[in-house]
Amino acid sequence: MIRKFITKQVYGLKIRHGKIKRDGFDALLADAGNQNKALLMNMIRNNDQTEYGQRYDFKNIKTIADYREKVPFSTYDDYFPYIERMVNHGEANLLTAEPIVHYALTSGSVDNPKKIPVSQKTIDLYQQYASEFSFSVISDALKGKWSRQRGLNLMEIKFENLPGGLFAGSISGRAVYTLKNFLPLMFTSPNEVVFPQEIMDAKYVHLRFALLEEELSFMGSAFMTALSDLMKYLEVNWELIVNDIEKGTIDPEIKISDPVRQELLKKIKAQPARAQALRKIFSQGFDTPIVPRIWPGLSFAFAIGSGGFSVYTEKMRHYLGDIPIYFSVYAASESIMAICTEMESQEFTLIPDSAFYEFIPVEEDADPLKTLTLDELEVGKDYEIVLTNTSGFYRYRIKDVVRVVGFNKKCPKIQFVYRLNQMVSIAGEKTTEECISWAVSEFAKEVGCQLVDFSVYADINISPGRYTIVLETETPIPYDKREAARAVMEEKLNIANPSIAKKIKTQVLSHTELAIVQEETYALYRDLMIMRGISGNQLKPVRVIDTLIKENFFFALLDKE
Amino acid sequence: MQIVQRNEEDRTIFDITGRIDTNTSPDLQKVTEECCNKQAFSMVLNFADVEFISSAGLRVLLLIQKKANAMSGVFTLRNVSETIQEVFQMTGFADILTVE
Numbered sequence: 001m002i003r004k005f006i007t008k009q010v011y012g013l014k015i016r017h018g019k020i021k022r023d024g025f026d027a028l029l030a031d032a033g034n035q036n037k038a039l040l041m042n043m044i045r046n047n048d049q050t051e052y053g054q055r056y057d058f059k060n061i062k063t064i065a066d067y068r069e070k071v072p073f074s075t076y077d078d079y080f081p082y083i084e085r086m087v088n089h090g091e092a093n094l095l096t097a098e099p100i101v102h103y104a105l106t107s108g109s110v111d112n113p114k115k116i117p118v119s120q121k122t123i124d125l126y127q128q129y130a131s132e133f134s135f136s137v138i139s140d141a142l143k144g145k146w147s148r149q150r151g152l153n154l155m156e157i158k159f160e161n162l163p164g165g166l167f168a169g170s171i172s173g174r175a176v177y178t179l180k181n182f183l184p185l186m187f188t189s190p191n192e193v194v195f196p197q198e199i200m201d202a203k204y205v206h207l208r209f210a211l212l213e214e215e216l217s218f219m220g221s222a223f224m225t226a227l228s229d230l231m232k233y234l235e236v237n238w239e240l241i242v243n244d245i246e247k248g249t250i251d252p253e254i255k256i257s258d259p260v261r262q263e264l265l266k267k268i269k270a271q272p273a274r275a276q277a278l279r280k281i282f283s284q285g286f287d288t289p290i291v292p293r294i295w296p297g298l299s300f301a302f303a304i305g306s307g308g309f310s311v312y313t314e315k316m317r318h319y320l321g322d323i324p325i326y327f328s329v330y331a332a333s334e335s336i337m338a339i340c341t342e343m344e345s346q347e348f349t350l351i352p353d354s355a356f357y358e359f360i361p362v363e364e365d366a367d368p369l370k371t372l373t374l375d376e377l378e379v380g381k382d383y384e385i386v387l388t389n390t391s392g393f394y395r396y397r398i399k400d401v402v403r404v405v406g407f408n409k410k411c412p413k414i415q416f417v418y419r420l421n422q423m424v425s426i427a428g429e430k431t432t433e434e435c436i437s438w439a440v441s442e443f444a445k446e447v448g449c450q451l452v453d454f455s456v457y458a459d460i461n462i463s464p465g466r467y468t469i470v471l472e473t474e475t476p477i478p479y480d481k482r483e484a485a486r487a488v489m490e491e492k493l494n495i496a497n498p499s500i501a502k503k504i505k506t507q508v509l510s511h512t513e514l515a516i517v518q519e520e521t522y523a524l525y526r527d528l529m530i531m532r533g534i535s536g537n538q539l540k541p542v543r544v545i546d547t548l549i550k551e552n553f554f555f556a557l558l559d560k561e
Numbered sequence: 562m563q564i565v566q567r568n569e570e571d572r573t574i575f576d577i578t579g580r581i582d583t584n585t586s587p588d589l590q591k592v593t594e595e596c597c598n599k600q601a602f603s604m605v606l607n608f609a610d611v612e613f614i615s616s617a618g619l620r621v622l623l624l625i626q627k628k629a630n631a632m633s634g635v636f637t638l639r640n641v642s643e644t645i646q647e648v649f650q651m652t653g654f655a656d657i658l659t660v661e
Contacts, residue, residue, distance in 0.1 A: 253597060
């Protein structure tokens, strides 16, 4: 009872802090353009004595125009020599006057992990927005339906020690690290899995403890993939978990080291009554939403689940039923950039006090060097984001393209559209992730199949090159219907990007190909990544087959007659 | 798919015949489960008569390998055909599994 009371107080405190932040946010939005420019000028003043500031004459930057003129666009490679000196020799005041307290390892969606310097200011912004602000939005939206009891959070925080004594790891992990002692009050998962020292069956541990909590009040993860995978794991392994709950054991087949197993066993005891109740629920099957049947008090789920994650969001809807989803934030290791201000909305309001934003219009005739500020954007148009953050990156091209979908007061609301380096182009036709997702989704509707996952591969091994859509479906498409299915996929892709249609017609591209992989191929790929030490919580869908490793993997597992 | 279990010194051998696919891989998992649960187990899957292995089958091999790592066990594959060996190479399993 005392724990429940304290948990409620902890969430209450976060919600109150979030409410204060939201009140200030409304004022920020009303004057978003000026607030964002003021943030930049403040950062320029504070950093004019840094090595980077001196190199680009920050001292004489008085206007946005000066800034654009004196400071060039940058990429990670421009900062790499500075970061090496900071990490290996402890040098300070190179990029920012703010002390660097952490290095964020990118989740590796495109390249190998990079070490992004993070200041305390950036961590504070993450905590304020991703946690307090978000909980406040959810609390208001649910109007008292949220019991504010513990939730299931799939975060797994792995830090790497750096020579200077700092840590490298995910920025979201660093943001909650300071709350380490409070985590058991907020979430059901024990610290052994939240701060894993070794690879273990994390899904089992997360579920084992969450299932004991009859009053679980929410579930969440960084990405929707992890939540969806967790539920699939439950569907397959519920008998084993329930048997363990009944006996107070951890099945020997669960991969956990002996010391961790012993620690976890100290925290659990046999609960035959709970096991019996769960067995009854699971025996009724997973055809109808299971989450509200297991946890009647669970009132929301949160995760990044829009855009390329939407296949997984649809899967989660099957498990969640009517339980609403909070789509969280639009963020990267470099900065938290935008946030949902409503439950179930997939529109993100830019955060004017988190970073200075410039935007390059994505149009055929746009000047690639000319940027706009947030008050110059137009609804319905796409822009590449250029970021100046609170940790020493200036005019940094994160290579994300966003679409303005509206305004929240005077601040743009955006949706992520695609990553520039994830765009596929064989003959200049520039096909985005959004095009592929739309085409595959329309294909599934017309062919009447349920998608498990999909990717695109630019096949230039034949001449002329062609698009190959790699697909896994719940039930395999019969072999005699595959040519018809291929034609449907080509038709949908041609609609999504008419430039492909034109190029096929003029034989600049070959006809689009459909490659069906064997059942469980995408799950196997994720299993392999986890086996190699990547946190399941950080895994993103494979939307573009852009490396030889991925190419070999998926094409070795085609479903052939 | 057929599986015959036998012992060879301190090793448990599973002679498998047929295809390891979505339909049959749950059987492989079930049959090998007891052996996998023993500390320091030593298991050999004899692939001499395995015609095909699918993604679902590879997931079972991965699971057994994970258990072997956790239980200080030894997991080996024997008589793997060239075709299946090629699948292992392409999917990265060749770096994870031990093939005699």
